[in-house]
Amino acid sequence: MDFSVVNQALSSKSFHKMADICDALMLQSAAEGVPFRHEWPFVLHLLAHIYVDDVNSARFLWKSIPATIKESQPELVAAWKIGQKLWTRDYAGVYEAIRGFDWTQQTQLLVAAFSELYTTRMFALLQSAYSTISIQDAAQFLGMNEEDATNYVLQQGWTVDPTSRMLTVTKQAIVKEQKLDPGKLQRLTEYVFHLEH
């Protein structure tokens, strides 16, 4: 089977496109009646869904994989463990699942990229949801030890109180575009015309 499209996406680091590429290729192969399942890169497919935070599709893909394949590919089971932790919202558990397996070279690319993305997402979540948080919890959410976690957040502008082991969140002000351009005037004219008739 020709997986060049998938490999290309992987080597060009277009990880966010991989889920759609894999889905389309799978449907195409199935339509041709080719028995593709024993060759199919389910690990990459699963991780591709996880990368774009589509845990639902990852779950459905897992359910559709035959049991024999699940049993013969421990890497696949390990990849699903990440999905499971995301599904049950075991935020710290995700990191354990990422680190708990010796991934093959190809898979490692995708897993490492996801790990970085996930940490960034977790940090954004902490920033939006907390005003103060313990160093211990922050470390769990970010998948780092307490010292690294503290340094990471200090670099992002947070402050630390060493005695109480508490971090204070500093939100970055996000400036959103507010200027209007004249093209909108045409649209407003259309609305008024529509309302008048």
Next chain:
Amino acid sequence: MEGLVTQIQGLSGTASDVLSLQNLLKQADDSLHAESTRLPPFLDQLDPSKHSLGYLYFLEACTAGPVTQEQASSFVLTIARFISSCVAEQIRLAPDKFISVCKRFKDQVLLLEEPLRGVAPMLTAIRKLQLSSEHLTALHPEFLLLCLLSKCYKTALSILDEDIFEVDQPRDLFLYCYYGGMISIGQKQFRKALELLHNVVTAPMSTVNAIAVEAFKKYILVSLIHHGQFPTNLPKYASSGAQRNLKTLCQPYVELASSYSNGKIADLETYVEANKDKFESDNNLGLVKQAVSSMYKRNIQRLTQTYLTLSLQDIANRVQLNSPKEAEMHVLQMIKDGEIYATINQKDGMVRFLEDPEQYKTCEMIERIGSSIQRLMTVSKKLNVMDELMSCDPLYLAKAGRERQRFDFDDFDNVPPRYNI
């Protein structure tokens, strides 16, 4: 037979030739069906990408009879290839035959227990049969069914995102919206699921049908999950049959909804446990459980209406969670999903509830409002066109004429008291 093949090969070039070919094929249809077992070798002499109409007639006759397991696999492949290479303009001349072939394709794919094989071809078939993306065909529900069975929910969403304005057969709409509702539920898109299920339960129906009953059950549950409440009555535009009968036919669900509205999670869980078998036999137990866990969210949301700040311990007590840590995790999840605006202060163990920070001043928001207005304007124009068409419809005028007495004299001045055609 050979003569027919030659004619197909000769007359598939131009549009007018194809129309004459169609007449010949219609006349030959009965004999094709009579000799269906002899036909498969002739298919090889025809090119589906050039002789689509002729190929379709032959294919439809071939597949009309019972199909064995061995034949199923080769037929599935033949039909899939036909669908991908046929010419849309030609097959649209014989839509019923095309639909029959595709439905048999679906049946055979299911016989082989390989629903995934049918997904891509069925999608292609829809695109070729449709006159526009607003047109609902008989193949839409078949496609959604294949997606459901093969768990390709994401692929189904691309079709569900399209607005439908034209429907061939009412039954297609019922099934399409019901399956669509199930797929949206699977992807946790509850707003869309609610919209689709709403269409099923409020669609015109002279008698309540089984699809509407099952849809109503899910409708209640999704309503609880998405809105935290269930309206006790269907809107006035729902059919009278639906308004009278649906609730009685879905009694356990209606009672679940009223237990939910009392806000006590322990009572709700007891009710669910007691009626577990009924929910399970309807395949709705998972959805019921989602409804139950949505209650925590509802109760926390209610707190924001009364309090500016609250301790995590207080939240845990009021919402009947086991610990402040659990409360913290619930609030965190709700912040992540955008269901609440709040910040957690671990140092003091408090949560501060905030106002929606959206000021509606950004360019992004203006784009969103702008595109919503555009959509509304399009719908409004379409409604005007439909209104005009209906005002000229004889059946409508007859009914309006008959019921004239009920309305104001001025409204129907132009309609004679008895309107006979």
